Amino acid sequence: MIRLADIPVGEGRAYDVDGELVAVFHLRDGTVKAVSGICPHAGGPLADGLTDLRQVVCPLHQHAFDLSTGCSTTGQPDLTVYPSTVDEEGHVVVSSRTSRSV
Numbered sequence: 001m002i003r004l005a006d007i008p009v010g011e012g013r014a015y016d017v018d019g020e021l022v023a024v025f026h027l028r029d030g031t032v033k034a035v036s037g038i039c040p041h042a043g044g045p046l047a048d049g050l051t052d053l054r055q056v057v058c059p060l061h062q063h064a065f066d067l068s069t070g071c072s073t074t075g076q077p078d079l080t081v082y083p084s085t086v087d088e089e090g091h092v093v094v095s096s097r098t099s100r101s102v
């Protein structure tokens with residue numbers, strides 16, 4: 001179980017959620033977003049990508065994906081978006097097939 005505070009602001013970290021690699025981002029406005037952790041272009045580590053409040057840019061070949069919709073803005077297949085929240089104790093909760101804290 002991780003706390004949002006364990007992820008530096010503006011960065012992402014990868015976690016296994018029910019057998020799926022999920023990239024969880026702590027955005028600069030204090031919110032959390034979670035998307036597929038593996039880039040559909042060529043398998044890049046999206047948790048290491050650059051983010052603003054709207055998108056993540058893959059570190060390998062700079063394809064970009066909207067963090068709210070998962071849609072690629074550079075012509076790649078879309079990412080899965082995982083609904084994510086932070087509970088009262090500051091733990092990140094990511095919803096996949098079953099909601100769970102990561």
Ligand code: FES
Binds near residue numbers: 039041043060062063
């Ligand atoms: S692997 Fe992500 S852009 Fe190529």
